[in-house]
Amino acid sequence: MKKLFLFVFALSLFVIQTTHASTPKDTLVMAFNIDEIISLDPAEIFEFASAECAANAYDRLINYNVDNVSEIYPGIAESWDISDDGLTYTFKIRKGVTFASGNKLSADDVVFSLRRVVLLDKSSAFILTQFGFTPENVKKTITKVDDYTVKIIVDQAYAPTFFLYCLTSTAGSVVDKKEVMAHEKDGDLGYGWLKTGYAGSGPYTLRTWKASEIIILDANKNYWGDAPKLKRIIIRHIVGSAGQRMLLEKGDIDMARNLTADDLKSLEKNEDIKIQKRAKGRVYYLGLNQKNKYLKIPEVRQALKYLIDYKGMEQTILSGKSTLHQAFLPKGFLGALEEIPFSLDIEKAKALLKKAGLENGFTLTMDTRSAEPVTSMALSIQSTFAKAGIKLEIITGDGKQTLTKYRARRHDIYIGDWGPDYMDPHTNADTFARNPDNSDDAKFKSLAWRNAWDIPEMTKKADAAVLERNTAKRARMYLDLQREHQRISPFVIMFQDIEVVAERANVKNFILGPSFDSNFYQYTTK
């Protein structure tokens, strides 16, 4: 008995004497909400955190400069050219690139990767299939010319940047054909394995992914470009801003990715912490369902746009995390409209409602997912609507629950956000300003469709803009489109998202790009 006591005593001493250790010099530890990740296969990745990981673990044919998006620079492709008719793109593949597995990268891998996206046809596949690639025709449209040349034929003479930007997205990642096919099962092109596996050539390799728990990336020893500075990146899933802030202040993590405006404010005074910001493409908006008898009246839509306290929300609820923006193309995109025509103007709204014969008020519901900042935004909107006699009932629900209702077009108003899928303006024009078929069983279901907004004319304009090969003219077309959209659409676009990262003062060169798949770790040091 006495011996046991001594043992326990010794053990506890051994344990208690541990001093508080900070994170190792060669490892970056960040807290990040990663429970949305459902796959690590670049042919399927479509979530923020996984897209960021893929950007650091896979190479793409081409990339854009994060500081000047219009500049596209070589990745795996050394050079490229476009035929005069605008249909054929030829890429020269860089020699001497190896995958993390040690396999050599050649045209075969590029062709395989792009075809694979089309054949698997997962959620993100449309980024490529919108150029006319189908499982039946990929053998003809995406082909190898020789070991280091790839030829791609698109179905229409699109604006070249449209196709090139799409190739810079995650779906354009190049995977290791040999490695993937070694794990193929029942003709699944290695999908079952790559969902949790890794077969890339980027600066970091994906070593571990435990869903809703952790992602570990290790430096790729075979990387062909500048060697990554840090040996390991650890992304730990921590729910909630308070927890992330606590860990950051204690130095148990180097970086917190999901802090609320409140927590950020209180960190501003802390000298050990610095805050990095970058405007992202995501926009916050209200979707007004045109199946609702009030919302389909143009004056009502117009009035609601004057019943939002944009400035107030920007300064309080969204302080430092969003910036005022009222057009469907976010700042930083070609042709983005930066005019702010709407502000809180209750008298004007009342006059508009009177014109519609609704001066005595009416009731609407708004589906709101129970997550900040949208819940706070909803409360602000409720109070300003009330000033013009509109009673707004807020229906809160879990994110997937409100989304289910929205997708079925059973909402009155939906408050949500939308992030662009690639850096070309068509990404948002496609969803906010196109609705080729407004029937309930339409094949193409854009946000315009979800709000039952029937717009054959505007759809034609958006289609014309994506085929305009003169960049300046194309930008003008988008500006006009947005002005019209701003005036008449059932979308109340309010804010553009700013990504904010709080990091320990010793962390340097964590690169925040304009899109969630352009945040880079390669040059980060601490």
Next chain:
Amino acid sequence: MSELLIRTRPIRTLKQTVRILVMVATTFLGLLLITFLIGRIVPIDPVLAVVGDKASPQVYEKARIAMGLHLPLWKQFLIYIGNVVTGDFGTSVLTANPVIDDILRVFPATFELAGTATVIGILVGIPLGIFSAVKQGSFLDHVTRVIGLFGHSLPIFWLGLMALMLFYVRLDLLPGPGRVDFFYEGIVTPVTGILTIDSIVAGEWEIFRNAVYHLILPASLLGYYSSAYLLRMTRSFMIEQLRQEYILTARVKGVKEWKVIWGHALGNCAIPLITVIALSFGTLLEGSVLTETVFAWPGLGLYLTNSLLNADMNAVLGSTIVVGAIFLGINLFSDFLYKVMDPRAR
């Protein structure tokens, strides 16, 4: 007479076994039906969880059919039962792994936490309970009972956050959330899944130390809850026993007081106590849901919470069934112990 008894005993045992089996099967079927229906009634589209918000209608429809959601509800249920019986809980949307693999991966973390907590609960709760019963009505008895009452009524997530604030943020005595410092994660290859054991197996003493260090706070908290419960139960069992005549007899016979308490009285409490301990362990397994969230402890509770928040119905159903099965198992086990230890219960 005695011959008759001997002959009917195997039949009785057989009958009992059948009865227990039928009971277990019905409970299980009920559990399956309820969890299945909850999963289908909630107004959340499970296909969304698989394909995401931006999928095209074609991709969406393909996934819906692959998940069998186009079939009538009763057919889906039959298929589901068939799968569960063969140990197939389906694939988790969130992790892309078979649910059963996920559960096997996360369960040891919960087991480690709940196990440690139960040991703490026993070591603290039972002696205090005995003490309280013996010194009934004394000042210390009241203090102990108040502490017990707190343990029974304070919400654990609140207490967890406060404890983190105090011991981690302010005093810097204990580490923060997680099973181990984050940069130690993924180094030890899981053998048992219980990190304190695996790190010893791997010879990673630093990680072992770190893991024990991380275990202290959450396990003590859960242990506190369990000890509060054990304390109250032990106290009432002991008070009841100490009133019995055999205790008086023993004392009259001059048996030493410590032997009367720890031997005679506690010996007779042992059987109900075992049931109570087993049940409290079971409660900790499921009750650690909130603790695991507060401490970012990657166990079954956190898995269940995440799956719920992400509408990952296969994972939710799978974990619920596993927790239900463990509870059934614990109940059967304590019944069995009863029979082994108490001749009267045979």
